[in-house]
Amino acid sequence: MQVIEILRLKGHEVVSLPSDTSLADAAKLLAHKCIGAVVVSEGQGGITGILSERDLVRALGAEGAAALALPVSRFMTRTVVTCQERDTVEGLMEMMTRGHFRHVPVLDEMGHLCGLVSIGDVVKAHIAETAREASNLRQYISAG
Numbered sequence: 001m002q003v004i005e006i007l008r009l010k011g012h013e014v015v016s017l018p019s020d021t022s023l024a025d026a027a028k029l030l031a032h033k034c035i036g037a038v039v040v041s042e043g044q045g046g047i048t049g050i051l052s053e054r055d056l057v058r059a060l061g062a063e064g065a066a067a068l069a070l071p072v073s074r075f076m077t078r079t080v081v082t083c084q085e086r087d088t089v090e091g092l093m094e095m096m097t098r099g100h101f102r103h104v105p106v107l108d109e110m111g112h113l114c115g116l117v118s119i120g121d122v123v124k125a126h127i128a129e130t131a132r133e134a135s136n137l138r139q140y141i142s143a144g
């Protein structure tokens with residue numbers, strides 16, 4: 001299964017914010033959208049960084065409540081690992097496991113941001129594929 005199939009089901013929306021957004025506003029956005037990470041972007045589809053709930057916890061641990069008034073640029077990850085629509089879900093699982101992150105922005109053939117896949121999406125796709133394979137095998141065995 002390819003990443004593009006996950007996006008076909010979940011859609012192409014990518015929640016993003018500019019890097020001068022306060023951490024408090026970023027936290028509000030994550031809570032409001034029920035998501036675990038936002039892409040940091042100054043617009044035009046570029047990626048400046050990524051901020052996940054883990055970065056928020058780290059910021060609060062390091063700076064206390066004062067962190068909430070500071071800009072996202074202070075706490076985001078700047079080197080963002082991305083994937084392509086045609087990458088496989090298995091490849092993505094490996095990428096997430098090796099990199100210790102749970103969110104990967106997706107780029108289209110033109111290099112434009114076209115979606116974001118979370119570990120939850122990957123696990124859901126993997127379970128669906130495994131169930132499909134098991135059903136096909138059962139059919140094959142009972143037909144024989």
Ligand code: AMP
Pocket residue numbers: 036037050051052053054055076077079080081082100101102103104105
């Ligand atoms: P997560 O597991 O996605 O909550 O993120 C754990 C850490 O990895 C945080 O510091 C994130 O900023 C960072 N991170 C999340 N996604 C990516 C990514 N695709 N590329 C690089 N770093 C990431």
